[in-house]
Amino acid sequence: xxxxxxxxxxxxxxxxxxxxxxxxxxxxxxxxxxxxxxxxxxxxxxxxxxxxxxxxxxxxxxxxxxxxxxxxxxxxxxxxxxxxxxxxxxxxxxxxxxxxxxxxxxxxxxxxxxxxxxxxxxxxxxxxxxxxxxxxxxxxxxxxxxxxxxxxxxxxxxxxxxxxxxxxxxxxxxxxxxxxxxxxxxxxxxxxxxxxxxxxxxxxxxxxxxxxxxxxxxxxxxxxxxxxxxxxxxxxxxxxxxxxxxxxxxxxxxxxxxxxxxxxxxxxxxxxxxxxxxxxxxxxxxxxxxxxxxxxxxxxxxxxxxxxxxxxxxxxxxxxxxxxxxxxxxxxxxxxxxxxxxxxxxxxxxxxxxxxxxxxxxxxxxxxxxxxxxxxxxxxxxxxxxxxxxxxxxxxxxxxxxxxxxxxxxxxxxxxxxxxxxxxxxxxxxxxxxxxxxxxxxxxxxxxxxxxxxxxxxxxxxxxxxxxxxxxxxxxxxxxxxxxxxxxxxxxxxxxxxxxxxxxxxxxxxxxxxxxxxxxxxxxxxxxxxxxxxxxxxxxxxxxxxx
Numbered sequence: 181x182x183x184x185x186x187x188x189x190x191x192x193x194x195x196x197x198x199x200x201x202x203x204x205x206x207x208x209x210x211x212x213x214x215x216x217x218x219x220x221x222x223x224x225x226x227x228x229x230x231x232x233x234x235x236x237x238x239x240x241x242x243x244x245x246x247x248x249x250x251x252x253x254x255x256x257x258x259x260x261x262x263x264x265x266x267x268x269x270x271x272x273x274x275x276x277x278x279x280x281x282x283x284x285x286x287x288x289x290x291x292x293x294x295x296x297x298x299x300x301x302x303x304x305x306x307x308x309x310x311x312x313x314x315x316x317x318x319x320x321x322x323x324x325x326x327x328x329x330x331x332x333x334x335x336x337x338x339x340x341x342x343x344x345x346x347x348x349x350x351x352x353x354x355x356x357x358x359x360x361x362x363x364x365x366x367x368x369x370x371x372x373x374x375x376x377x378x379x380x381x382x383x384x385x386x387x388x389x390x391x392x393x394x395x396x397x398x399x400x401x402x403x404x405x406x407x408x409x410x411x412x413x414x415x416x417x418x419x420x421x422x423x424x425x426x427x428x429x430x431x432x433x434x435x436x437x438x439x440x441x442x443x444x445x446x447x448x449x450x451x452x453x454x455x456x457x458x459x460x461x462x463x464x465x466x467x468x469x470x471x472x473x474x475x476x477x478x479x480x481x482x483x484x485x486x487x488x489x490x491x492x493x494x495x496x497x498x499x500x501x502x503x504x505x506x507x508x509x510x511x512x513x514x515x516x517x518x519x520x521x522x523x524x525x526x527x528x529x530x531x532x533x534x535x536x537x538x539x540x541x542x543x544x545x546x547x548x549x550x551x552x553x554x555x556x557x558x559x560x561x562x563x564x565x566x567x568x569x570x571x572x573x574x575x576x577x578x579x580x581x582x583x584x585x586x587x588x589x590x591x592x593x594x595x596x597x598x599x600x601x602x603x604x605x606x607x608x609x610x611x612x613x614x615x616x617x618x619x620x621x622x623x624x625x626x627x628x629x630x631x632x633x634x635x636x637x638x639x640x641x642x643x644x645x646x647x648x649x650x651x652x653x654x655x656x657x658x659x660x661x662x663x664x665x666x667x668x669x670x671x672x673x674x675x676x677x678x679x680x681x682x683x684x685x686x687x688x689x690x691x692x693x694x695x696x697x698x699x700x701x702x703x704x705x706x707x708x709x710x711x712x713x714x715x716x717x718x719x720x721x722x723x724x725x726x727x
Contacts, residue, residue, distance in 0.1 A: 181221065181244075183197075185197075186223060187300060188294075191205065193206060217241070217243060223246070224245070226297055227250075227280070228249075228250075230294060236338040245328075246323070246327050248303060249279070251326065252266075253275075254457075258319065258585065259583050260314065260585070260591075261313050262309065265308050266305050270301075270302070277294060279455055281468065310323075315589055321704065325641035325642050325645050326462075328644070329456035329457075330456050332670055333454035337452065339669050340447075342450075342482060342483060345481075347481040348478060351477065355432065356429060369433065373385075375422035376393075382396040390406075397419070407423075440469060444469035450471075453466060460592070461590075461630055462586065462634045462638060464637075464674075488682060489683075490671075490680065490681060490719070490721070491668075491680040491694060493677065493691070493694045493716065493718075494678075495714070496519060496521070500516070500545070501711055501712070502632055502635050503570065504567055505702070506570065507566040508566055511528070516712055519714050522534045522538045530559055531556060540557065543557070544560060544571055545628065545633075571628045571629075574630065575624035577627060578625075578626060579623060579624040581620075585634075586630075586638055587638060588635070592627055640675065640701075642705060647670070647694060647697035655686070668681070678694065679723065680694065687719045688719070695717065699713070
């Protein structure tokens with residue numbers, strides 16, 4: 181396949197193709213890309229967020245790319261490469277390069293640090309590093325999937341998630357009351373605040389201040405050390421109900437209230453920036469609007485366009501199924517043949533109840549090996565020895581300070597290279613042996629989950645990449661000039677769930693393509709190993725209808 185490396189040169193772009201270089205004015209780049217897309221080509225550029233949005237704005241879709249920023253990050257951390265082949269004076273600058281998340285659709289930001297980098301040289305280094313790797317094929321699949329994910333992310337931002345501002349306003353009014361004057365609480369919160377003050381005998385209490393609330397609770401004689409909801413539900417007092425209701429509504433106001441609506445919904449679309457590889461495990465992050473945590477309360481406002489539908493699909497128990505496949509544990513794969521893996525474990529006689537199965541497997545993957553989940557471990561180990569051995573060895577490796585990897589080769593950070601706060605542990609200086617042991621165990625819990633969560637992210641990337649192409653082919657007969665938004669297209673992705681916006685008459689076919697793409701992803705990663713990835717698929721008008 182032909183590769184074309186794009187390099188910005190002032191007001192022009194140099195297109196490096198084999199031994200030739202073509203200078204293209206920026207204004208002509210969309211036409212240049214569109215012409216070359218007629219034949220198989222992979223575009224190589226420093227960072228998808230710097231190139232693709234402007235092309236999409238001109239109605240140009242790219243089939244394949246190599247995102248050097250994302251690929252560099254993977255190659256720098258994987259244990260499958262010789263780092264000396266990737267080393268260069270510019271390595272630190274490539275390490276530091278960040279994605280662009282701007283509302284301006286201009287092709288390049290001003291004073292862009294990417295301008296100081298040499299994509300041609302970096303591409304050559306990456307190819308040489310890959311060629312020398314003993315696991316070249318795994319890494320090539322991972323890099324291709326990561327770069328394809330970057331295209332998906334840009335397309336989702338460009339198309340946006342259909343969003344009815346009027347319905348969102350109605351939902352807020354129903355739950356919070358009319359839109360308040362700036363600086364004032366909505367009516368529902370004001371009423372609850374009065375109830376809280378009365379219940380605690382604190383007429384000046386600010387219920388938005390955790391410090392004040394905690395002090396008032398303790399003054400009232402309540403044995404609490406914090407104001408978390410799970411702490412409050414364990415006590416009996418007239419303040420509990422209004423305080424819990426206040427916290428829930430205040431969270432809605434802060435995270436998805438009128439300010440959110442004004443900021444993130446434009447032209448009937450909610451647009452955020454999705455960031456592939458934004459988490460060290462390979463999971464996505466987002467920038468703007470909390471795109472990866474859209475609460476159920478406001479999902480009724482996500483309504484497909486007239487004549488269109490959403491196809492909503494999510495994978496049942498993705499991470500346990502990935503654990504079964506990557507460990508080659510046939511007994512666990514047998515349980516995974518059921519739509520409900522946990523019930524499959526019960527049916528096999530491993531545990532007595534579904535709750536025990538879920539608690540035990542989650543404990544094994546996340547390091548909860550004490551208490552009730554720990555009680556399940558001996559039975560799980562006997563029944564699923566390969567699966568449990570895989571996560572246990574990953575935990576021991578982490579405790580020894582070693583790097584662990586996903587199936588395709590994404591490497592974990594080394595202890596101390598990431599803030600322990602990112603793993604749920606506060607950073608603290610080295611001290612006693614007890615503190616060091618606690619930190620080692622914390623890192624072991626991280627690496628235990630890293631291998632499974634990271635491989636699940638790889639499965640999801642392959643699912644997205646294949647589905648993206650299937651949707652494009654499915655919409656070839658749609659009217660228009662080949663714009664993403666004229667065909668069935670992805671509008672949301674979260675770990676194991678996708679939303680596709682599609683013309684209504686294609687919804688059934690889209691649902692089938694979603695399932696077929698999941699099968700393809702399983703085969704790409706695990707070959708013929710007998711593990712299933714069943715999907716819950718719904719065709720709906722509103723996201724809320726998917727349940």
